[in-house]
Structures are given as structure tokens and as C-alpha cells.
Amino acid sequence: MPVAAPIVSHIGPGQSRAGLWVLRLVGIAAVLGVLAPILVVVMSWSSAQTDVWQHLIATQLGSLLFNTLVLLVGVGLLVSVLGIGLAWFTVMCDFPGRGWFEWLLMLPMAVPAYVMAFVILGIFDFGGPFQSFLRLQFGQEYGSMDVRNAFTVIVVFSLVLYPYVYMLARSAFLSQSSDTTEVARALGCSPWQAFYRVALPMARPAIIAGVSLAMMETLADFGTVAVFNYDTFTTAIYKAWFGFFNIQAAAQLASILLLFVAITVFAERHSRGGRRFVQGGRLQHRYRFPLKPMKAWAMTGICSLVLVLAFVLPVLQLIQWAVAEGAAQLTQRFFELLQHTLLLAGFAALITVFLAMVLAFNRRQVKRGGFFSMAQLGYALPGSVLAVGIMLSFTFIDNQLFIPIQKWFGMSPAPVLLGSILTLLAAYWIRFLAVASGPLESSLERIRPSLPEAARTLGAHGTELVWRIYLPMLRPGLLTAMVLVFVDVMKEMPATLLLRPYGWDTLAVRIYEMTAEGHWQLAALPALALVAAGLIPVIISIRRTSH
């Protein structure tokens, strides 16, 4: 039930003084870790880069901003409609295949956006099988479309990003007791009104978290839009950097992106104000509204269509390409890539979720938790800009600390941090803290404050409180967070490329190398492996949360 008054209580695990300090210190360290590379980016304003700016303003900037806006609005709307709609119907209503779709609809999350892009283009482009078929069947005038436009780009992003919204909205709807909607109905609401006026506002934090993840991913993307030669704001960043070799102008452009995201995030938090939604009654067996046959089958049709477009079709195309290339690629090296990918993603998921939880607890204990929210900014920068920011800050430490020490001891100086596995893992948590925070916070917010308070009166403290109250209650959120980070790290490209230690190539690196040279077909097998490896945690989490 909505609780009007802001609850900024002492809910949180740390009761003992020492524990509290450790919690606070780790939280502050995490935030500083994120802020360091961002500071490097913002410092670019120390010198004016009028040349590049003037040129961009005179030529492209207007159309780039327009393209970006179109893309953002399009993706925002489409992921909301798909994510919320599909989550609502699979949770609340009954239709043929519902039980299957409930978890199948999460699978597209494992498909990286850049892979989706080249697969969709491969199928639907002028020379691809779809249009060739049209031309063959109906003559030349059919099937001569150029699909590389805003619409296709929006669809491609939405197909791989809607699961973020779907997963978060679904767990929010699941944790709303069906009393809520039933009471709304009894009070005279139509089913639509019950959804719109009761269920949706209660799920708002989760939905906002999901949609903003999807939109930040879109905003910071470069690889996917590049496949379609669709120019967005990041195009300007890359042009300044790779074209004019003006890394400062690139950083300045990137910091504008960052400012935009920061304002949006804080505006949303502000508008939410002190409202908290706390779960009222206990969860009981859910009653699902049966849909009328026509509507039910229509729902089945819609779910199937989404699933086919977002998952079945791309996977089949990848399989076809992989088979065409044969098994020659399945070398020792390939399995090494797979190992590295799993290893990095596993460690990174653990670290990131741990830190995200520390931050979430800190935020609850401090009156103005805004400081700890800044840890989410790492997700708003384009991957390679953040990667360079991280590289520069670690190099700074190397050059100022480790190298003087090495020289002091008469060793030959060499970077300690850069090119080490620790730096790469740090890059991952810096980038993906926002991803882990979304699901964690929305499930933390649903814990009734009276619960830990009661536990405390019964004598539970510190770690006991964490293990016996918070962790069990946060389980769905933790699990979702782990899965999201695990999958995102596997797909991550720019930071992995720049910061990996020698030989630590991953599947994503291999995909980059292949697509960079236009070998789409050779990229198919690593892409398939990436999707398959991403499916495992997704399926595990589904099995854990659906019953």
C-alpha cells in the first residue's frame, strides 16, 4: 500500500558502530571509483576546442540531436509498451501458452544489440533473403526497400532491451498481492483502470528503473547504430576522437550526454518524492483472469511474434551462418574465449551486486542519499569513453604511485594496474553498478520497515539482520541484478578491448574482430556461444522466481 510519509529511518543492517563505518567506507570508495573516470571526462573542459565544436554545429549537430531524440523516444515507448504489456498479461491473465511465454519472453536479453543489428540487417536488407524472396515472387518493384532507417534501429534496440523492463515490471507485478487489484475492481474500476490507477503506479520504481536502463543503453550505444550508419550524438563523439583525433572535444561531447542523463535521473527521483510502496498483505495463490478466446489467442499471437522476431529468427540465422562456416572454428582457442567470458562475467557480477547492495543500504541510512546515487552515472557514458576515462585514472595511479615505488626499489618500471585483471573487473563494476541498482532498490523499497524493526527488537543485529531478513527478502532482486550484470558484462566490448590483460580475449572481442573486417558469418559462432552462455543464468533466475 502506498505510504505517504517519507521513511528515512535507520532501516538497514549496520547497527554496530564498526559495521556501520565499514559499510559507509566501502560505499564511499565505490562512488569515488565511479567518479574518478567521470572526473577525467569532465576535466576536458579545461581547454576550449572551438574548432571541432564550430564544425559540428555548422554541419551535423542539429540532425544528430534530432536522430538521437527520435531514437530515444521511439525506444522508450516501444520497450515500455512491450515490457509492461507483456509482463502484465503474463502475470495477471490466462491465455494459451502463458506458462511458456512467461519465461521465454526473457530470452532475447541474451542477444547483444550489435549482434541483433547485423543479423536483422542480414535478413531484411535489400540483398538479404527476405527482400530477395519478395522480388522473386512479386517482381522487382516489391522488395526494394532500404531498411536502414530510424524505424528499424528503434525496433532492433527495443527487441533486445524490452526484457529489462519486462523482468523488472514482472517481479513488481508478482509481488503486488492480487488483493490490490481485486479491491480496485470491487470499488468499481474497470480492468484497465485497475491496471492504470493501481498496479502501474505501484510498479513505477521498477518500471522506471527498467526503462531508464534501456534508454541509457540506447543513448550511449555506438556499435549498433553504426551497423545501420544511423548517426546519433555518439557519432559526433567518435568523429571528434577517431576522425579529428581530438580526445578532449570527444570528452566534452560525452560529458554533455552525462549531464543530460544525470538531470533526468535526479528529476525522476525528485518527482517520486518521498513516496514509497510497501507490500501490504501476504502473497497468496494468484488468481489469473481468463481472457475471452479471441483475446486470448490474440495475446498468444502477439507473444509469439515478439519471441520469433527477438529470439527465434536471429538465433536461427546465426545457426545457419555458423553451420555454413563449419566446425573449423571450434578450436582450443574458442573454448578459451568462452572460459574467459564466463570467468570475467561471474566475478564481475559478484563484485558489482555486492557493491550495489552496499550502496543501496547506505542510501537508505543517510538522509540525503544523493551522493550514493552518483554511482549510477557510469552507465550513461558511451562504453569506450568510459573505458578511456578508467584507463587514464588507473594510469595516473600507476605513474604517480607504483612506478616511483618500483624505481625506488631499483626495479624496471612497468604499469601495475593497467593491463591487470583487477582493472578490467573495476571497469565492469564502474559501468554496471546502475544495472545492478535498479532491481536491488526496487525490491529493497518493498520491504516493510516494520520487518527489520521487529527483528531488531527481537535482538537481531548487523550481519544476522542481513542474512536472516534482508538477503532472503531481496532474493528476487539480487538474482535479477546478478543476471543482468552477468549478461551485460559478457556483451561488453569497448572496456574489454582496451583494458584486458594479454591473451584474455573474450567472445565479445572475437565478435568485434570478425565484424570489424566484415566477416559476419565468422562472427556467428562466437555470437551463438554468447547467447547460449547468457541463457543459462537467465533460465536459472526464471526457475527461481516463477514459483
Add this chain to the structure above:
Amino acid sequence: MMRKIALIIAATIVLGACGKSEPSQPDGPELVIYSSRIEQLIKPIFDDFTKETGITIRYVTDEAGPLLARLKAEGENSPADMLITVDAGNLWHAADMGILAPVKSEVLNTNIPPALRDEQGRWYGVSIRARTIVYATDRVKPEELAGYEDLAGPQWNGRLCLRTSKKVYNQSLVASLIVALGAEKAEEVVSGWVNNLAVSPFANDVKVVEAIDAGQCDVGLVNTYYLARMLEENPDLPVGLFWANQTGEGAAGRGVHVNISGAGITKASKHKENAMRLLEWLSGPTAQYDFAHLNQEYPVNDKTAPSELIEQWGRFRADTMPLSEAGRLQGDAIRLMDRVGYR
């Protein structure tokens, strides 16, 4: 429950860790390379070098931009001994940023023509990549083609396909137009290209060839090795290759625009002698043969023959513009392309 999840993740990690054989630190000499040539196109060459000299090579691959940023940030403490990258523009910028050490060697000067190396010896071309005209063999006769400039003519209206101007290959090509024709004429030409486009520019050269094959357009500009690779897979591909600007007076006959992939020894290198050995070796017969056959590029060393597959296109006259010009004019070229709306 939490324990189960932790168990699953721990199991994944352990599974990953098991059988992971960390390459043991070699006892012998070692070189560290930053490369923007991808693993598949560079590792076999490194392997040959190691076999011949006993020097092991460790490398990271990435795009040129981030690698340059890394080299610059690491400064004199960089572990890198050599930078290998594609496109003269990138090499010029690396030299400009003061990352590369000037070196001189009789072997390099004999093996590599002057236009394909830096005057001060900071970088050397190791393979040639020619960017020229491709056409649909069933819709275009080679007699209709002449040079890059002519693709701006009205006869190609709605028939031209190009790759995006964001790719450095096109930036270098336009820089060569600026050198050959002057900025004003070059802008007219590129503007003419844009007017003639059949569809908006593609993300890569492969798509350009595919579009010509599918009938979306009739002519295009690509690096020859992409076409070679596609012909290798499908010898019946109805796409032909035309050497641009071979005949005619003055600028019209200046030859095909060539670019390079190249290498330079870093200032920070602590193994300059071995790095030099590698650089010279890259211009020698074994490596040159590898460059020619791994990716169907042209060797820089004229003592090495191109692969049989690309011999069918015959020899061509190359534009002798010093490649450092491409780097110097890269910014101008991008500005020009932005002004005429070449995306």
C-alpha cells in the same frame, strides 16, 4: 537459497578457472605489440617470427584510437615495443603525438618504397591496400569507367554505392583527392558522389559489394581485398574490379589510391634491438608472403608477388602521393565530407 545461487556462480567460476592454462612467462626475449590489425590477420605472422627467432610476442588488439590513447597515457612507462595499425592516417597521428621513435635501417629502406614510409622513419608500411572502383559486370562495361572523379558525373546518377565517410579509408581517399585536385575541385567531386548515391552509405565495404551483386547499385569504391575474399567464396560473383586513374594527363592519370597497414617502434620500447628485428622481418619475404595470402593484400616489398587470386587483376599504377599527406589532411577531408552531406 542464497547459498544455492552463490554455489551456481562459484561453480561457473571454478569451471572457468579449471583447465585454464595461463601461458607461463617465457624465459627468452619478448616483445609487446599493440595492434589494430585483428588477431586472425596478425597472429600467424607473429608465430612465424617466433619460430624463426625465438622471440615471443605478446599483443593486445583494439581499434587504433583507444590504442593511441593508451600509449600516450602510459608514456615512457608503456610496456609496448611496437604499434601496428591500419591506415596511414592513424600512423601519422601516432607520429604526431610523439609516441613513435624515429629509426633508420638499410633493410627497411630497400624493402619499402619511400611513399609508403615516414620521412623521419617513425613508421613503415608493411602491406598495401588499394582502394578502387568495383562494378556490376552485367550492367557496366569497363570502358565506361575512368577514375574517382568521373564517378561524380551525371551518367552515374542513382547508380553509386559508397561506404560511410566515418571510415578512415574514405577519409584518406578524399585527402588524396585534395592533394591531386585541390580542395575546391575535390569538394565538387565528393558532392557529385553524394548526388549520385543509389542508397545512403553502407557500414562496410562488404555491404557495398553485396549491394552491387543484388542490383541495388552499379558501381562502388572498396578496398580490393574485400572483393578478393568474396570472390574466393563465390568465383561467379558478378562484380568486377577496375583500376582507377590509370590513363590520362596529369592528375587524371595519377594512379590508384593506396593505403597501408604499417608499424612503428615506440619511444618507450626497452627492447629496441629486437623490435627493429621484427620491423625488418615484417618487410622481408616470409611476412610479406603472409600479408599477401592471409588477407589478399598487396606486399610492400616488390620482391614478393601478390597472391594468385589477385594476380588476375593485373598490376596497377599507384598514386605516389606521400601517405603522410593523408594523415595531415584527414581533418580537412572529414570537414569537406560533412559539408557536402556525405554521411
